[in-house]
Amino acid sequence: MKRANGRPLKARGRPREFDRDAALERAIDVFWRHGYEATSVSDLTAAMGINPPSLYAAFGDKEKLFLEAVGRYQEQRRQSLTKAFDEAPTAEEAVRRVLREAAGELAGSSHPRGCLLVMSDTNCSDASAHVQSDLAQRRAAMKASLKARIDRGAAAGELPRGTDTGALAEFYTTVFQGMAMQARDGATPKRLLATAEAAMRAWPRGVKRS
Amino acid sequence: MKRANGRPLKARGRPREFDRDAALERAIDVFWRHGYEATSVSDLTAAMGINPPSLYAAFGDKEKLFLEAVGRYQEQRRQSLTKAFDEAPTAEEAVRRVLREAAGELAGSSHPRGCLLVMSDTNCSDASAHVQSDLAQRRAAMKASLKARIDRGAAAGELPRGTDTGALAEFYTTVFQGMAMQARDGATPKRLLATAEAAMRAWPRGVKRS
DNA sequence: CTATATCTATACCGTCCGCTACATTAATGG
DNA sequence: CCATTAATGTAGCGGACGGTATAGATATAG
Secondary structure, eight states: OBOTTSOBOOOOSSOOOSOHHHHHHHHHHHHHHHOSTTSOHHHHHHHHTOOHHHHHHHHSSHHHHHHHHHHHHHHHHHHHHHHHHHHSSSHHHHHHHHHHHHHHHHHOSSSOSSOHHHHTTTTOOGGGHHHHHHHHHHHHHHHHHHHHHHHHHHHTTOSBTTOOHHHHHHHHHHHHHHHHHHHHTTOOHHHHHHHHHHHHTTSOOSSBOO | OBOTTSOBOOOOSSOOOSOHHHHHHHHHHHHHHHOSTTSOHHHHHHHHTOOHHHHHHHHOSHHHHHHHHHHHHHHHHHHHHHHHHHHSSSHHHHHHHHHHHHHHHHHOSSSOSSOHHHHTTTTOOGGGHHHHHHHHHHHHHHHHHHHHHHHHHHHTTOSBTTOOHHHHHHHHHHHHHHHHHHHHTTOOHHHHHHHHHHHHTTSOOSSBOO
């Protein structure tokens, strides 16, 4: 940020003593484990290493912090999804790769189990309706981008005539969300991988488009 | 309950003024909508039409009430599952029927959306670890009974040699749980049905056992 | 009848919730 | 230097939480 005359505008007042990005990463981790409502501000401040006033000054309130955490999380996922979609030669290979990667990510040991976007707004009271609809939109966006990749494959003649690409995208979204739940229940990456391979057997085969 | 001498033992004290079974059904409905932790005792007493002391006298505490509600819910599901497993001529038809029925049940208008067993212990704090492990066991039992039906089909030569029936049961359990999440996000029975049919395309085909 | 047992409603307990008032500290602007 | 701005730690706000003490009401036992 600069002044109109181009001279640098230094931040006034006492400078923040914690790393905002690092604190946000800690918040993501906590929300990932316990979801939105079950995570208390005490949990957050403890994990972030700050006191409540610092949290509220830097992030607004618990809901804004959650939405910012979810936004960063989704952006990371979106990038790896886009990469898989662009690199895979066909829609089938794209979906296979996404599910295989998901098997490792959902049950990996470097993160909490499951998917923040899928799980964290279940079992919330009516007070969190706003959060719930926000996450539902994000999930819908992920499904839409999957459908777009499948449509691209269909346009390239990879799928039988008359294939319902929307239903296909919804099926694989359903499998992914189910895998997230299985991960929560302790499924290993290996078992999730077997489920992913089973799901790929449902890929439409038969008469191809001209 | 009778006395040793066979004379009926009437209940002493003031009789209960509400229908315990009906109250339990109301509690199931509330837990079904909001899960375990997000449902408050106030929500429960309001829906059940009783005051806190009556709830605690009749059901113990919130956790015992929840587990009793889940137990009744699961017993109902178990019966319809057993019926489908017994009536279907093959394992494939049994699974197809279960998924088709699930499409209607999970998104039907006569109940809350989704599945009490699948969703209601997500996003709980560590204080509910006992409830979470109880439900995880119940989910494992449902998956085990699905595997048992598939094994029966495998023993009857319905499946290719070397089919991993455990992985197959886990795949369809995953699809079911994913369908429950989709139902929460507003999927219609029709769309869930399309997902169920897609999942059935993954049923193992090929060389059958002798 | 009295004694006992149990359900009922009111009113409240201590604890944790999300959030903030306040005084203090540490930086810049002039 | 002093005024201004903003982040910090402490301490606590009003309210909702799960759960209960208590007193009154209503049944059976004898």
